[in-house]
Amino acid sequence: MTTVHVWTGLEARALRLALRMSVRVFAQHLGVAPRTVAKWEHLGAGTQPRPDTQAILDTALGRADAATHLRFGTLLAEAEDAPASRLRVTRSAGPRPWDYETWTDDLDRTVVALSRQNFGFAFDLLNRWLSRYEPQKLDEKGLYLYARSTALLGDLQRDQGKIAGPLSAQYSYTSARSIYTELDIPRRVAQLDLSLAVVTEMSGQLDHAGRMYETLAVDDRLSLRDRTRARLWVGTALSKNGHNDYAARLMTTAIRDFEKLGEPDDWSVAHQKLALAHRGAGNLPEALRLIGVARTTAVTDAPMQRVRLETAYGHIMLSDPATVDDGLVILDHAAHEAAQHGLVHQLRSIEDIRQTSQREQRLPRPRRSGSE
Known part of the structure; x- marks a missing residue:
């Protein structure tokens, strides 16, 4: 059943039309003067009836039958498709209760779309809300949804390899963090700090990223899972910087914790990262064993994770002169899938x-083996 958070002239007109009443009959139905109804409809979303009249309108809608509710909801939905000038007036009233529900549903759909690297659809879902409202005009509930939408936009931009600049993951994460700080939600602020650390690592600032991860690995604002992920990523940053032995110790501890937490996806990803640390340390047999565990236990079949797994596998195979050609073939497959899904950062990697x-192999062309 449709409800109204705050009545404006726009909703009042929609109710009159849904009831199929003239202005005069509708005024009699509510117990107000016809000129009052005419004024509402003339000013539209720019006016709000008095509190006592708001209650009368609530009652009139509550007593309406199902067919009237259906017409009322349809009329309001059509109002969303009004010309831009009219939409600007409508936006000033803020989201209505059903808008919050639809917005929340769209964010859930966005998470699914991002997990499948369906970036175009995810962007459309987010943009329909981020372009509709101005954050300074939203109440706390609307502001929370706006911040969550902005954070998800950051995830989308990160996966596309848009790391820095005004249309980047860093910008979106920083904007979302500011809103969560204003709303005083420490856990969300810390999660955005973790996302910003990931972006810092992706930009090549490994020492800085490592320090950020170290701080977050012991930050009580985060859940135990997020703290464990931060510890794993400390190891990732260290491994990329050549500190493979200590990185492997941190990653091994993270694997044990993920197993205790019952997080199979994180457990599998940690094996992938540990495999690369052993590759960096020159222990190829162990690296191959670990990447085999990661490939056979991967929980998700999302394109991003497939590309990451095959990239790591190809990287390890390239480290042995006897398997360079196989490694290049594996990387070719990973690159093809990365290009197919717009995974720019993975392509660069x-x-x-x-x-x-x-x-390292002193090859004149990438496709020739190290023994030639």
């Missing part, structure tokens, strides 16, 4: 691995 391998 694959190209960096190829170039590094070429230098």
Whole structure:
């Protein structure tokens, strides 16, 4: 059943039309003067009836039958498709109760779309709300949804490799963090700090990212799972910086904690990262064993995770002159899927691995083996 948070002239007109009443009959139905109803309809969303009249309108809607409610909801939905000038007036009234429900549903759909790397659909879902409201005009509930939408936009931009600049993950995460700080939600603020640390690592600032992860690994604002992920990512940053032994110790501890927490996806991802640490330390047999565990236990079949797994596997295979050709084939497959889904950052990583391998193997062309 449709409800109204705050009545304006827009909703009053929609109710009159849904009841199929003239202005005069509708005024009699409510017990107000016809000129009052005419004024509401003339000013539209720019006027709000008095509190006592708001209650009368609530009662009139509450007593309406199902068919009237259906017409009323349809009329309001059509009002959302009004010209831009009219929408600007409508927006000043803020979201209505059913808007909050639809917004929340769209955010859940966005999470699913992002897990499948369906970036276009995810952006459309987020943009329909972020472009509709101005955060300074929202109440706390609306502001929370706006912050969550902005954080998800950051996730989308991060996965697309948009790291820095005004249309980047860093900008969106910082904006969302500011709103959560205003709302005094420490856990969400800390989660955004973790996301910003990931972006810092992706931008190549490994020492800075490592320090951020170290702080968050012992931050009580975060859940135990997020603190464990931060510890794992300390190891990732250290491994990328060549500190593979200590990185492996941190990652091994994280794997044990993920197992205790019953987090199979994180457990599998941690094996992937630990495999790369052992590759960096020159322990290829252990690296191959661990990447095998990661590939056979991966919980999700999302394109992003497939690309990451195959990139890590190819990287390890390139480290042995006897399997360079196999490694290049694996990387080619990973690059093709990354390009297919718009995973720009993964494509850059694959190209960096190829170039590094070429230098290490002293190859004139990437596709020639190290024994030639």
